Amino acid sequence: MNPEEPTAMTPPGPTIADVVFPEQLNHRGTLFGGAAMALMDRAAFVAASREARADVVCAGADEIVFSQPIRPGDLVEATAAVERRGRRSMAVSVVVVAETLPTGERREAVRGLFHMVVAAEAPQAD
Amino acid sequence: MNPEEPTAMTPPGPTIADVVFPEQLNHRGTLFGGAAMALMDRAAFVAASREARADVVCAGADEIVFSQPIRPGDLVEATAAVERRGRRSMAVSVVVVAETLPTGERREAVRGLFHMVVAAEAPQAD
Amino acid sequence: MNPEEPTAMTPPGPTIADVVFPEQLNHRGTLFGGAAMALMDRAAFVAASREARADVVCAGADEIVFSQPIRPGDLVEATAAVERRGRRSMAVSVVVVAETLPTGERREAVRGLFHMVVAAEAPQAD
Amino acid sequence: MNPEEPTAMTPPGPTIADVVFPEQLNHRGTLFGGAAMALMDRAAFVAASREARADVVCAGADEIVFSQPIRPGDLVEATAAVERRGRRSMAVSVVVVAETLPTGERREAVRGLFHMVVAAEAPQAD
Amino acid sequence: MNPEEPTAMTPPGPTIADVVFPEQLNHRGTLFGGAAMALMDRAAFVAASREARADVVCAGADEIVFSQPIRPGDLVEATAAVERRGRRSMAVSVVVVAETLPTGERREAVRGLFHMVVAAEAPQAD
Amino acid sequence: MNPEEPTAMTPPGPTIADVVFPEQLNHRGTLFGGAAMALMDRAAFVAASREARADVVCAGADEIVFSQPIRPGDLVEATAAVERRGRRSMAVSVVVVAETLPTGERREAVRGLFHMVVAAEAPQAD
Numbered sequence: 001m002n003p004e005e006p007t008a009m010t011p012p013g014p015t016i017a018d019v020v021f022p023e024q025l026n027h028r029g030t031l032f033g034g035a036a037m038a039l040m041d042r043a044a045f046v047a048a049s050r051e052a053r054a055d056v057v058c059a060g061a062d063e064i065v066f067s068q069p070i071r072p073g074d075l076v077e078a079t080a081a082v083e084r085r086g087r088r089s090m091a092v093s094v095v096v097v098a099e100t101l102p103t104g105e106r107r108e109a110v111r112g113l114f115h116m117v118v119a120a121e122a123p124q125a126d
Numbered sequence: 127m128n129p130e131e132p133t134a135m136t137p138p139g140p141t142i143a144d145v146v147f148p149e150q151l152n153h154r155g156t157l158f159g160g161a162a163m164a165l166m167d168r169a170a171f172v173a174a175s176r177e178a179r180a181d182v183v184c185a186g187a188d189e190i191v192f193s194q195p196i197r198p199g200d201l202v203e204a205t206a207a208v209e210r211r212g213r214r215s216m217a218v219s220v221v222v223v224a225e226t227l228p229t230g231e232r233r234e235a236v237r238g239l240f241h242m243v244v245a246a247e248a249p250q251a252d
Numbered sequence: 253m254n255p256e257e258p259t260a261m262t263p264p265g266p267t268i269a270d271v272v273f274p275e276q277l278n279h280r281g282t283l284f285g286g287a288a289m290a291l292m293d294r295a296a297f298v299a300a301s302r303e304a305r306a307d308v309v310c311a312g313a314d315e316i317v318f319s320q321p322i323r324p325g326d327l328v329e330a331t332a333a334v335e336r337r338g339r340r341s342m343a344v345s346v347v348v349v350a351e352t353l354p355t356g357e358r359r360e361a362v363r364g365l366f367h368m369v370v371a372a373e374a375p376q377a378d
Numbered sequence: 379m380n381p382e383e384p385t386a387m388t389p390p391g392p393t394i395a396d397v398v399f400p401e402q403l404n405h406r407g408t409l410f411g412g413a414a415m416a417l418m419d420r421a422a423f424v425a426a427s428r429e430a431r432a433d434v435v436c437a438g439a440d441e442i443v444f445s446q447p448i449r450p451g452d453l454v455e456a457t458a459a460v461e462r463r464g465r466r467s468m469a470v471s472v473v474v475v476a477e478t479l480p481t482g483e484r485r486e487a488v489r490g491l492f493h494m495v496v497a498a499e500a501p502q503a504d
Numbered sequence: 505m506n507p508e509e510p511t512a513m514t515p516p517g518p519t520i521a522d523v524v525f526p527e528q529l530n531h532r533g534t535l536f537g538g539a540a541m542a543l544m545d546r547a548a549f550v551a552a553s554r555e556a557r558a559d560v561v562c563a564g565a566d567e568i569v570f571s572q573p574i575r576p577g578d579l580v581e582a583t584a585a586v587e588r589r590g591r592r593s594m595a596v597s598v599v600v601v602a603e604t605l606p607t608g609e610r611r612e613a614v615r616g617l618f619h620m621v622v623a624a625e626a627p628q629a630d
Numbered sequence: 631m632n633p634e635e636p637t638a639m640t641p642p643g644p645t646i647a648d649v650v651f652p653e654q655l656n657h658r659g660t661l662f663g664g665a666a667m668a669l670m671d672r673a674a675f676v677a678a679s680r681e682a683r684a685d686v687v688c689a690g691a692d693e694i695v696f697s698q699p700i701r702p703g704d705l706v707e708a709t710a711a712v713e714r715r716g717r718r719s720m721a722v723s724v725v726v727v728a729e730t731l732p733t734g735e736r737r738e739a740v741r742g743l744f745h746m747v748v749a750a751e752a753p754q755a756d
Contacts, residue, residue: 013139027703034545038538049227073279101175153451164286199531265391301479325657353427405577412668517643553731605679
């Protein structure tokens with residue numbers, strides 16, 4: 001990658017999407033925060049892999065904010081976009097939207113920023 | 127739902143999408159067929175829920191065809207579309223595309239037809 | 253395998269059997285359809301492997317019908333039988349029976365037909 | 379249950395049976411001992427539930443012996459039999475046999491003794 | 505809790521500790537970043553619950569830095585400490601150390617800061 | 631290892647510790663006995679690996695006693711100690727304590743004895 005090059009378009013639609021199952025819940029019956037972070041990490045991985053067309057890994061994350069609980073049976077869609085890229089690293093924003101399927105009501109539930117690097121340089125594989 | 131009404135548009139992008147992890151592999155190192163069927167079932171559930179805006183369940187499946195293996199690290203995208211709807215039931219087609227992320231190569235890997243019904247009538251919850 | 257040869261006897265008892273745990277439930281509290289299909293796929297894999305004594309994979313499935321919900325704590329038994337075999341492929345029927353353990357009540361819950369092929373020819377590993 | 383009554387016949391075939399998947403392996407590539415113990419515990423639960431036709435739980439285990447490793451792709455069959463029963467408790471033997479599916483080779487891999495009690499009396503639900 | 509009160513001592517030893525199994529690996533064979541974040545989230549939950557003796561949830565995370573890969577068979581120990589507390593919120597640092605068990609070699613692998621709030625106020629259950 | 635040598639000190643704090651999630655529950659809503667045995671097996675593996683600084687595996691278990699149920703949201707801490715060692719084998723005691731986090735109430739829930747051997751001699755990898 002060349003530094004500070006404009007990034008590729010994010011494809012339409014979510015990067016990662018799934019229905020929330022009981023195995024991902026905490027003891028309060030809502031999506032476990034760690035499960036949400038894992039979903040976001042996979043979305044950042046896909047967006048950075050598509051941008052770099054190389055094997056990328058997560059080097060860190062910041063500004064993760066949980067704003068709404070996610071419930072069993074909800075559809076969760078994580079949309080990731082490469083915001084900035086340097087020679088070997090990318091900053092990827094991830095927004096998670098939850099949809100209550102029987103009503104169609106949608107709401108932002110989590111967002112955060114993930115730092116991805118090309119794997120040859122990587123301290124942590126992802 | 128009224129019988130034989132034209133169905134709603136499928137939103138752009140995949141219905142369900144995820145990265146393949148080692149826990150979903152069979153002993154040959156490719157995606158376990160049952161894991162693929164479970165992914166397709168969730169995609170059919172989302173498409174039928176959005177069409178009916180009711181709680182829907184899977185009553186059966188047909189014409190499931192595996193055409194290409196899926197490997198760890200691939201992105202799998204399942205796109206579901208309601209093909210026909212009756213008063214209480216829907217036929218939902220699901221196509222699974224696998225993407226090798228470092229190269230961007232994409233290929234159809236599985237397809238099938240799922241029969242979904244509104245839950246009050248349902249023999250099997252999904 | 254020789255084409256159209258009579259198939260081996262199915263051993264007595266279930267091919268695959270397990271107790272249903274909460275991690276396999278959908279948000280309605282019954283066994284997720286995809287989990288049932290995955291169980292059936294494993295049963296078909298065992299029956300076809302025993303018939304061919306070779307590495308086999310799933311090439312497709314048909315006529316999957318869910319007739320009764322399965323609940324947490326139920327025993328589920330999937331019995332698979334090779335119905336027809338050609339030179340490289342087998343059609344395997346799978347019937348899933350659920351047993352409510354405290355009462356002993358048993359009922360057929362799902363059935364379907366799986367198409368298995370010897371792995372060297374296989375489009376999809378299982 | 380009446381104390382020291384002769385126990386019901388064990389049904390033919392395995393009590394619990396499944397194919398070993400990568401998610402159940404330890405870092406050495408064989409079935410994790412804890413996964414084998416969990417399988418045996420479920421088999422003991424089924425045998426004791428069928429004997430007592432009541433909700434039973436595990437109160438303890440003894441004499442668990444691992445004699446052969448179990449590999450990915452193996453079929454594992456756990457057969458449980460109620461050996462002794464008192465008024466509220468049962469001693470259940472469990473034997474795990476592994477089958478290498480492409481060859482049909484079968485071998486005993488683990489055995490153990492589980493102590494099950496009727497749930498109203500139970501210190502630990504199972 | 506009173507604002508800016510000195511926090512309780514962290515108990516000796518790790519807050520959360522486990523052996524890394526294949527199901528937690530990414531396709532490169534090292535611990536998936538999302539699995540590490542989930543582990544840290546559970547450690548922060550325990551430390552904040554012990555500090556507040558109330559039901560707490562994760563409201564966000566920052567400054568997550570991956571510095572060393574974690575391999576299958578490693579012991580991972582996450583130690584969490586409440587760094588600051590306000591009336592309803594706590595900032596909890598989490599450090600993950602990986603130990604290669606056959607050699608005893610230990611190294612810091614990940615660290616981060618988690619924001620926990622008392623659950624009655626919580627946007628996201630954990 | 632030399633036979634009957636005094637064993638190394640157990641490090642302070644738990645060997646394995648985690649929060650109980652719904653995916654580990656049985657259908658009664660308490661920790662599945664098999665999940666508790668798997669936790670104990672991992673703790674014994676860590677203690678024996680640290681003692682021998684070699685690859686060890688589980689050869690068996692005895693005297694497993696469940697005394698108290700464990701509930702979702704509880705912290706479970708398994709502390710393992712090498713009690714005896716011979717030339718190639720070790721007897722490792724494991725005690726599991728459950729802590730109700732909002733109250734701080736702690737209680738012993740399970741204990742048992744695990745037999746670990748150095749892996750070159752091992753019938754079962756762990």
